[in-house]
Amino acid sequence: MEHEGARVLITGGTSGIGAAIAAAYAADGASVTITGTRGGPADYDEDLSAYRYLQLASMEDAAAIDTVAATVGEVDILINNAGMSMMAVGLDEWEPDVFARAVNMHLVGAYRLSHALKDRLGASKRRGGGVITGIGSMSSLFGIEAVPGYGAGKTGLLGLTRAMAVAWGRHNIRANVLALGMIETRMTKPALDYPGFAEPFVARTPLGRIGQAEDCAGPALFLSSAAASFITGQTLAVDGGFSIQG
Template identity: 55%
Template sequence: MTTDITPSNIHYDYSGAAVLVTGGTSGIGAAIAEAFQASGAEVTITGTRSTASDYELDLSKYQYLQLDVENTESIDSVANALPRLDILVNNGGVALPSLGLDESDPDVFQRAVQMHLVSAHRMAERCKDKLAKSALPGGASVIGIASMSSFFGMEIVPGYGSAKTGLVGMTRALAVAWGKHNIRVNAVAAGLTASRMTAATVANAEWSAPTLARTPAGRLGEPTDIAAPVLFLSSAGASWITGQTLAVDGGYTISG
């Protein structure tokens, strides 16, 4: 079973909105960027390579900025390069075991927390003043990409899971602090979603079969499954929603 959701049938009007999607060159980030762009937004994406032309994909419809989420100066540089901002999607990063690294090693654990939590907080703080000037209906938004590891202990990703758990707490804290600035802060907790980062997991039946068996929707996620809720949470229709983490997982978290 597959989804028939595409960026072209996710119907929102973001004409003129300025959006930053970190890690927007592949997977979930690319789907989010494409959905916003198809809805009229002016989208900036970040990636790890020097220029957009270094990628095999055609990224010409976006503004591209290089970002190293482990480098504070790089984060500051991206935030400073934006003339204005209405929506920040903190998506950049990678589960380090997918690169063959062991997150139980304290140094690798620290990298994972820096990559997925500390960097997201720094980017949000550095973008705060621009977000506070937004005239977007429903207010400006910060959207974090959380995970099932925000809710469950997963032995293989102790650093990633700890960071994604922290992201849920950060979402609540910033929502409380920034409501007075007309900035809403929410997160989407993605279930097992097909992407370059999860390719090995999806292909490994020992991992994917139990997840699929527990998922009432009967399938694993596609990047567009995550993009659509991100656009909703950033919209005027969600103007009274802040500090929340929405599980987008085909029902995995509620299945006994």
Template identity: 45%
Template sequence: MQEILHTFRPDLFSGRHALVVGATSGIGLDIARGFAGLGARVTATGSSAGKIAGLDEEGISFERLDVRDADAVRAFCAAQTRVDVLINAAGVARGEEEWQEEVFLDTIDVNLNAQMRFSFALHDRLAETRGSIVNIASMLSFLADPGVPAYCASKTGVLGLTRACAHRWGREGIRVNAIAPGYHKTDMTKPIWSRPKGEAAISKRTALGRWGTTEDLVGAALYLCSPAAAYITGICLEVDGGFATGNPLE
């Protein structure tokens, strides 16, 4: 992480408030650490009281919040007096269960509707600071996996939401972009990388020859919210080590 942070000015986000939704583990937590490491005041949300109780991170305050609870999200957002950065990182994948309608709809609610809820509810705060939104998409925003239909649908929807919000709010100074992770070693992907054959298959297709880490996504988030990206909005930055462009037939 320190090597990544040393790429940027150490006070880059000093005086700014970054809200990272879905940040008690994995991708969201490391992105929250990245912003805190560059001087931001960070608020991180998660749905698990147990995970929150076990976290003690300098510069980061954790709050329990169910992103599916529209009233709770609106109340939480209304209580924020300043927001410069919104990272929508909450996400779930439930495998074959997603072919059941109830599970499909709940997955959509977490992965897509929650990003809409936070973005809409924090619009005014972000307009005041001419802030940035980064939505977490996926390589499955572009590719298909029949094992996770709701995940595919929701992450494809994230791209549409990102582009629409970018054009709706661009003249107010709000930039809206997305990051599409590839195969990164997280709890969600553990069933694959914990098996030697699964890990090897992904590494073989990936141009860089390895799985990603959660830290590999931090620099992209920091960059997209920095002045260096002042003329970038409505894009999806793929951070997949070249997986999507690999040859699946090799």
């Protein structure tokens, strides 16, 4: 197995995209640590017994991020996945304070954790070195009116990733981003179930469907595999062709 013995940290790994990526790494032989917002694995309906669990109540909380970094131990692969749309919890991202929270969560928090783990990632003995994979979205590539803060954070993630690739390549670290299309998760399902919401996405997508969380797992594993050991600073769209449709 390609990832046998690899030590993987996935933020937001209890459900949705993070859970699918965690399951794929575990199935491929990796030792997987996930973070979640609740006190422990018993607080979730999902079976998390295959993973080590660390609480990370918020990607806005610098002290909580630093605690995870201090606790996790050695890491070969970091998946910066945790986050959410503020709109999904009824907040207006055009309000400056909410906008700042969204950017802090998706960009500053991801950088803080990456920075804290830099030396350990650089010490990885895996072919291709340590790996940081950020989870972006179509809001990294397009303007989306409803989520300016989320979009700013996810767009900033592309620039941050390129900068880390340039600066940290000499330290044995590769950094890339998965820019995801519309993926059906617990967070997006209410919107997708709303009459008329999903159809425009499907119509624009050459592959003709909404993505599933499992569609994101293979690309994540590829970017941390030996086959991708000469790939860094790149954005891989996992969107069924949405971003190339004219």
